[in-house]
């Protein structure tokens with residue numbers, strides 16, 4: 001097999017650096033979801049940690065590397081979860097973190113970034129503008145720019161989820177992975193292709209933010225003019241070429257889902273699994289809802305990768321419209 005940028009020995013070593021609070025997350029069969037979805041469903045729960053998303057696995061690696069190199073500061077662009085996780089990982093290591101985010105980002109995420117002591121700068125545009133601004137700050141201040149999915153630590157941190165899944169390989173057929181910048185999909189995909197090649201790796205994006213999925217199918221970078229989805233964690237428009245190259249090596253498929261399926265999946269997770277998920281974390285189940293025949297009789301694992309929501313919006317999503 002052609003090589004990705006990732007290395008399984010480094011991913012194993014990463015486990016010794018990442019705070020155990022992010023590791024060995026629950027993986028369990030959720031039978032209550034199965035009658036609705038028509039397949040066997042297991043959940044990998046990445047929300048029961050201090051930042052309520054999987055991103056802490058990667059930021060622990062980034063921050064420990066920075067501290068070891070004697071760096072004092074870093075800047076990143078974030079839709080919210082990377083920024084929150086980097087702020088958490090930096091706090092105990094004496095690192096100053098600046099997070100650049102869209103002013104339209106989920107307010108609960110921005111509040112947590114501030115509460116964790118990071119400096120927050122808002123841009124009047126989307127995540128791609130935040131990426132440009134973060135790069136400009138890094139150049140101006142001569143500090144490390146942490147680029148999610150491009151920086152291999154962010155992928156290898158997420159890839160530790162893959163090790164935990166590979167340890168249970170044989171019990172499931174397919175892993176459904178939310179696809180944003182691609183750190184999670186390339187990380188988990190790398191490990192599964194190496195340690196459990198029989199497992200199908202399926203990435204899921206919203207139809208409203210399809211850039212990396214389109215790029216995967218066309219085998220070249222495809223950008224979009226805009227992104228319009230409630231799944232804020234995956235709403236990028238400019239795929240990173242090196243990440244696409246890795247994704248092409250480790251993903252079996254990438255599919256797009258509609259907003260209404262994401263909302264139905266959020267409701268299912270609350271009603272049948274007792275889980276608050278953010279929209280990005282519901283993408284896997286949305287994919288099953290849209291193609292039940294594809295997954296019928298299979299055992300799928302879906303990664304519940306974040307639960308940072310603004311409660312008023314979340315309540316609207318999970319409350320069915322009154323019928324008259």
Ligand SMILES: Cc1ncc(COP(=O)(O)O)c(C=O)c1O
Nearest residue numbers: 081180181182183184233280306
């Ligand atoms: C909750 C959640 N799900 C999915 C993703 C997408 O992950 P990636 O950018 O690693 O593809 C993110 C990214 O921040 C996220 O916060």
